[in-house]
Amino acid sequence: MPARILDGLASAARVQAQVAAAVDARRAAGRPQPGLAMVVLGDEAGSQAYLRSKRAACAAAGIASFDVELPAATPQRALEELVAQLNADPRVHGIIVQLPLPAGLDEERVLAAISLEKDVDGFHPVNIGRLAMKGRQPLFVPCTPAGCLALLEDAGATFRGARAVVLGRSNIVGLPAALLLLQRDATVTVCHSRSADLPAICRTADILIAAVGRPEMVKADWVKPGAYVIDVGVNLAPGGGERLVGDVAFDEVKEVAGAITPVPGGVGSLTVAMLLRNTLRAAELADAAAQGA
Numbered sequence: 001m002p003a004r005i006l007d008g009l010a011s012a013a014r015v016q017a018q019v020a021a022a023v024d025a026r027r028a029a030g031r032p033q034p035g036l037a038m039v040v041l042g043d044e045a046g047s048q049a050y051l052r053s054k055r056a057a058c059a060a061a062g063i064a065s066f067d068v069e070l071p072a073a074t075p076q077r078a079l080e081e082l083v084a085q086l087n088a089d090p091r092v093h094g095i096i097v098q099l100p101l102p103a104g105l106d107e108e109r110v111l112a113a114i115s116l117e118k119d120v121d122g123f124h125p126v127n128i129g130r131l132a133m134k135g136r137q138p139l140f141v142p143c144t145p146a147g148c149l150a151l152l153e154d155a156g157a158t159f160r161g162a163r164a165v166v167l168g169r170s171n172i173v174g175l176p177a178a179l180l181l182l183q184r185d186a187t188v189t190v191c192h193s194r195s196a197d198l199p200a201i202c203r204t205a206d207i208l209i210a211a212v213g214r215p216e217m218v219k220a221d222w223v224k225p226g227a228y229v230i231d232v233g234v235n236l237a238p239g240g241g242e243r244l245v246g247d248v249a250f251d252e253v254k255e256v257a258g259a260i261t262p263v264p265g266g267v268g269s270l271t272v273a274m275l276l277r278n279t280l281r282a283a284e285l286a287d288a289a290a291q292g293a
Helices: 006-026 045-061 076-088 108-112 127-131 143-154 175-185 196-200 267-292
Strands: 035-039 064-070 094-097 161-165 186-189 205-212 228-233
Touching: 006 045, 006 143, 006 267, 035 045, 035 076, 035 267, 045 064, 045 267, 064 076, 076 094, 076 108, 094 267, 108 127, 127 175, 143 175, 143 228, 143 267, 161 175, 161 196, 175 186, 175 205, 186 196
Parallel strands: 035 064, 035 094, 161 186, 161 205, 205 228
Antiparallel strands: none
16 A cells, blocks of 8 residues: 655645744734844855745745845855844844855854854754753754654654664754654664665664655665655756655655655655744744843
8 A cells, every 4th residue: 555645735834824823923912023034155056945935934924034145255254243143133033044054164163153042943052962962952953853753743653662764864954853753762773874784774664764865765675664754855856857856766665655755745845834933932932031131
């Protein structure tokens, strides 16, 4: 029996509707409009597309959008000074700096410069550190991993005691996703380019998250029958053209998996929705801080 298709567009629409309703309630109560600043360096097509989708989603949810586009050659000091200005701007509740940064810039210094209370991407070293520690909670969780978990929750996945495999160990997706699964009492294996016998490891997974950036790498014989398969990859299909595919060979894996995300229409749809939710939370944190001052 073919797998159930997990509809990221529908899940994202629910989250965005919840955020929009909460923003409307805030403004009706006289509280400040949430504001999100996004800093993009260079004119890379993927970053520009994300900027456009984020801007449209902010407008639909009633969130103010402050976009800053800089040349790829922007010096480190100038970038950090910009972040400091955004930290001090009361209209801005969330700040994201699009990654990866151009060569020559120190990513860790830039992320650490973002105020912890405005780190809606969840990449500040303190937020990641809290995510990695038992009994601690970050202020914000990275958006794409949060979207993966939201899709699994919507699908009714059981986490406690489940075997989970994460393909990819990036700071942006793989490692945070593994930590979120650990928090939910899954038994987690993180795989990478040097892991031996990847197909055998993947076949143990009740939950498989693929985030390696290799088109259609995961084949049907890599997947345990009935598994939940979350495909984070967005790649151009082999052989040229503009068709997008994930890290999973969707057409064959859907015949084995119990549930699977499509590309497009899966996890990517949730990333912006989770960013909006984090921005709303940042505004609520700012409210609480102002009341306690």
